[in-house]
Amino acid sequence: MRVLILGGDGYLGWPTAMYLSSRGHDVTVMDNYFRRRVCLELDIPFLVDAPNLHERAALWRALGGSRIEVRIGDVTNYEELSDTFRVTEPEVVIHYAEQPSAPYSMMGQREAIFTLQNNLIGTANLVHAVHSLNPDCHIVKLGTMGEYGTPNIDIEEGWIDIDHNGRSDRFLFPRQAGSLYHTTKVQDTDLLWFYVRTWGLRVTDLMQGPVYGVFTEEMRFDDNLVTHFNYDEIFGTVLNRFIVQAVAGIPLTVYGTGEQIRGYLNLIDTLECLRLAVENPATRGELRVCNQFTETFSVNELARKVVDAAASIGINVSIENHINPRIEAEEHYYNPVRRKLLDLGLEPHPLTEEVLTGMLSFVRKHEECIRSEVILPRTKWQQTAAKG
Amino acid sequence: MRVLILGGDGYLGWPTAMYLSSRGHDVTVMDNYFRRRVCLELDIPFLVDAPNLHERAALWRALGGSRIEVRIGDVTNYEELSDTFRVTEPEVVIHYAEQPSAPYSMMGQREAIFTLQNNLIGTANLVHAVHSLNPDCHIVKLGTMGEYGTPNIDIEEGWIDIDHNGRSDRFLFPRQAGSLYHTTKVQDTDLLWFYVRTWGLRVTDLMQGPVYGVFTEEMRFDDNLVTHFNYDEIFGTVLNRFIVQAVAGIPLTVYGTGEQIRGYLNLIDTLECLRLAVENPATRGELRVCNQFTETFSVNELARKVVDAAASIGINVSIENHINPRIEAEEHYYNPVRRKLLDLGLEPHPLTEEVLTGMLSFVRKHEECIRSEVILPRTKWQQTAAKG
Numbered sequence: 001m002r003v004l005i006l007g008g009d010g011y012l013g014w015p016t017a018m019y020l021s022s023r024g025h026d027v028t029v030m031d032n033y034f035r036r037r038v039c040l041e042l043d044i045p046f047l048v049d050a051p052n053l054h055e056r057a058a059l060w061r062a063l064g065g066s067r068i069e070v071r072i073g074d075v076t077n078y079e080e081l082s083d084t085f086r087v088t089e090p091e092v093v094i095h096y097a098e099q100p101s102a103p104y105s106m107m108g109q110r111e112a113i114f115t116l117q118n119n120l121i122g123t124a125n126l127v128h129a130v131h132s133l134n135p136d137c138h139i140v141k142l143g144t145m146g147e148y149g150t151p152n153i154d155i156e157e158g159w160i161d162i163d164h165n166g167r168s169d170r171f172l173f174p175r176q177a178g179s180l181y182h183t184t185k186v187q188d189t190d191l192l193w194f195y196v197r198t199w200g201l202r203v204t205d206l207m208q209g210p211v212y213g214v215f216t217e218e219m220r221f222d223d224n225l226v227t228h229f230n231y232d233e234i235f236g237t238v239l240n241r242f243i244v245q246a247v248a249g250i251p252l253t254v255y256g257t258g259e260q261i262r263g264y265l266n267l268i269d270t271l272e273c274l275r276l277a278v279e280n281p282a283t284r285g286e287l288r289v290c291n292q293f294t295e296t297f298s299v300n301e302l303a304r305k306v307v308d309a310a311a312s313i314g315i316n317v318s319i320e321n322h323i324n325p326r327i328e329a330e331e332h333y334y335n336p337v338r339r340k341l342l343d344l345g346l347e348p349h350p351l352t353e354e355v356l357t358g359m360l361s362f363v364r365k366h367e368e369c370i371r372s373e374v375i376l377p378r379t380k381w382q383q384t385a386a387k388g
Numbered sequence: 389m390r391v392l393i394l395g396g397d398g399y400l401g402w403p404t405a406m407y408l409s410s411r412g413h414d415v416t417v418m419d420n421y422f423r424r425r426v427c428l429e430l431d432i433p434f435l436v437d438a439p440n441l442h443e444r445a446a447l448w449r450a451l452g453g454s455r456i457e458v459r460i461g462d463v464t465n466y467e468e469l470s471d472t473f474r475v476t477e478p479e480v481v482i483h484y485a486e487q488p489s490a491p492y493s494m495m496g497q498r499e500a501i502f503t504l505q506n507n508l509i510g511t512a513n514l515v516h517a518v519h520s521l522n523p524d525c526h527i528v529k530l531g532t533m534g535e536y537g538t539p540n541i542d543i544e545e546g547w548i549d550i551d552h553n554g555r556s557d558r559f560l561f562p563r564q565a566g567s568l569y570h571t572t573k574v575q576d577t578d579l580l581w582f583y584v585r586t587w588g589l590r591v592t593d594l595m596q597g598p599v600y601g602v603f604t605e606e607m608r609f610d611d612n613l614v615t616h617f618n619y620d621e622i623f624g625t626v627l628n629r630f631i632v633q634a635v636a637g638i639p640l641t642v643y644g645t646g647e648q649i650r651g652y653l654n655l656i657d658t659l660e661c662l663r664l665a666v667e668n669p670a671t672r673g674e675l676r677v678c679n680q681f682t683e684t685f686s687v688n689e690l691a692r693k694v695v696d697a698a699a700s701i702g703i704n705v706s707i708e709n710h711i712n713p714r715i716e717a718e719e720h721y722y723n724p725v726r727r728k729l730l731d732l733g734l735e736p737h738p739l740t741e742e743v744l745t746g747m748l749s750f751v752r753k754h755e756e757c758i759r760s761e762v763i764l765p766r767t768k769w770q771q772t773a774a775k776g
Contacts, residue, residue, distance in 0.1 A: 109516040154552060
């Protein structure tokens with residue numbers, strides 16, 4: 001299929017491009033290099049500096065891969081998006097092109113407005129491009145499990161039937177997120193659901209948990225096919241951060257009690273989920289919502305697993321509880337359903353000690369690059385108040 | 389109280405300013421003249437040309453009213469908003485400054501993006517200004533009954549308790565709106581609810597139904613204190629449009645079957661609702677949601693009421709069903725609760741024949757200004773598709 005990946009330079013975007021390319025799809029990536037730009041501005045290092053998209057696509061081709069088209073552009077610019085749409089005529093668009101950091105969205109007014117603007121205008125432009133240029137095109141949107149928050153009831157897969165005063169109806173599962181970033185994803189869902197109902201678009205919305213991992217099969221050909229790997233407080237997801245902390249000998253930073261539970265998945269499972277979504281499109285007028293994670297862990301469980309795996313290869317690291325910079329429930333019920341992607345054929349890779357030691361070994365190779373001062377939490381959910 | 393009214397030049401904004409001013413509040417209005425500008429651009433006439441805000445505020449003062457401060461500025465510009473906030477030090481902000489037209493939001497990509505941008509960035513800026521400059525300030529936000537759509541269950545007042553698999557929790561009542569404009573109001577609710585939970589703001593969200601009427605007590609002093617009155621397909625609410633059609637001898641345009649039911653209220657009840665909300669602030673950390681309407685009618689019922697009232701003063705007008713330009717349920721259950729504003733003391737003014745003949749008489753005085761070609765529906769919910 002002709003696949004357009006928006007946000008194709010990201011942690012997930014580039015590995016998805018190679019994964020789908022190597023499975024016979026005709027891939028175009030589009031990106032505005034937001035992540036590189038903001039990491040430069042905030043002085044946030046990547047563990048490894050990934051070559052730019054043109055360089056990686058050329059390398060991929062030189063190593064025998066299929067052509068991956070590269071377009072540098074911004075989805076919030078409708079001209080740039082619709083031009084790309086016209087030229088590439090995608091049958092499916094994977095929409096990763098969002099500002100994905102909860103702490104970034106809570107840094108201040110400027111970052112909040114950027115997050116809202118980037119995420120919502122991008123999604124709205126995509127909807128308009130699809131509706132105007134090829135309403136049959138399937139949109140695969142990355143949502144987040146964080147949209148649901150931590151309700152006191154079981155989390156269904158996108159939808160819930162509500163009985164009330166003797167009548168009933170089906171609704172989107174209630175959403176109440178824990179950061180402005182996560183709230184923009186809730187707003188994305190509102191937007192997509194409106195246009196699916198009104199224009200009969202086909203949309204798959206993948207409610208993804210935090211992803212961990214760095215290495216995928218396609219990277220084995222050359223170290224320069226690596227993806228961005230962030231371990232800082234802004235863009236680093238929790239397990240990736242812990243791995244780097246273990247290697248650098250920094251106690252693992254558990255926020256608050258550490259009893260916060262989330263659903264996690266391995267990067268390689270993300271790629272397979274995306275392939276399954278792409279190859280099994282939603283029907284016209286369908287908003288298909290899938291909960292995309294493979295296992296649930298508390299932060300404390302993750303930390304202990306990292307401590308144990310590290311010990312098994314001779315690294316000693318401790319755990320340190322920090323005052324929680326976020327505002328979130330630290331003790332809560334959490335029971336989310338995950339069925340649809342398994343039904344489509346997903347075979348999950350659990351978080352084994354082998355997976356953890358693999359990640360530790362990868363990071364160890366780049367140990368000298370670690371800048372430990374970017375790891376500790378500085379962005380506080382309340383901080384705009386402090387400035388007032 | 390010191391009240392800042394954002395969108396103070398609008399159909400509701402200016403009457404609210406006078407109403408609160410005459411009841412002892414210290415009022416500042418801020419507006420960017422969006423409505424005037426877009427009506428100019430789209431060649432949409434007002435029934436009566438209202439003087440600008442500076443002129444009306446000066447007239448109000450000359451006639452013995454209190455000073456109403458005027459600031460021309462845009463809430464999507466954080467500098468302009470926070471400057472106004474610093475200078476006026478409001479205890480309560482009434483936020484009317486949204487693009488309020490469903491058809492406008494469905495005209496095309498440009499108008500959709502404008503609506504998203506204006507409504508969401510405006511609300512986010514307001515939240516940041518309040519949190520940074522005076523977190524105790526009460527935000528009174530205009531939502532819409534349209535956020536709920538037409539679910540098959542009773543519509544509660546903002547919140548619903550859900551029992552599911554033996555556990556229970558309280559959530560925002562499910563929202564699924566019928567236009568992009570209405571969807572931005574759903575997204576506003578998401579945004580406010582997030583920041584209320586996280587920053588402990590005080591917010592009242594008024595889920596208002598379509599408003600009708602034009603004359604308020606405060607306008608009796610001078611015809612130039614009149615508010616904007618739109619009767620076109622873009623900005624005219626249904627009953628106001630019907631009144632103008634009756635006077636102009638144009639058959640009343642009922643969209644589809646006309647069995648769509650909504651909750652309506654008189655402009656003078658809107659003003660009293662706003663006063664009640666202002667004088668009874670939400671507490672810190674509370675998102676108080678009130679359903680703001682006084683009676684429910686189907687479009688057919690409204691049309692028949694207008695036909696009868698018109699006949700009583702010698703105007704004969706017929707009803708004409710049009711293909712519905714919107715995508716909406718035309719036969720549906722509709723049973724919304726309205727309790728909180730009554731509990732605060734609202735005494736509704738029902739839609740009597742006297743109210744209707746009063747409106748007919750007002751419009752008749754300006755009969756020669758009516759431009760009938762702007763009334764018929766041209767904006768279709770599907771039209772972006774047709775361009776594709």
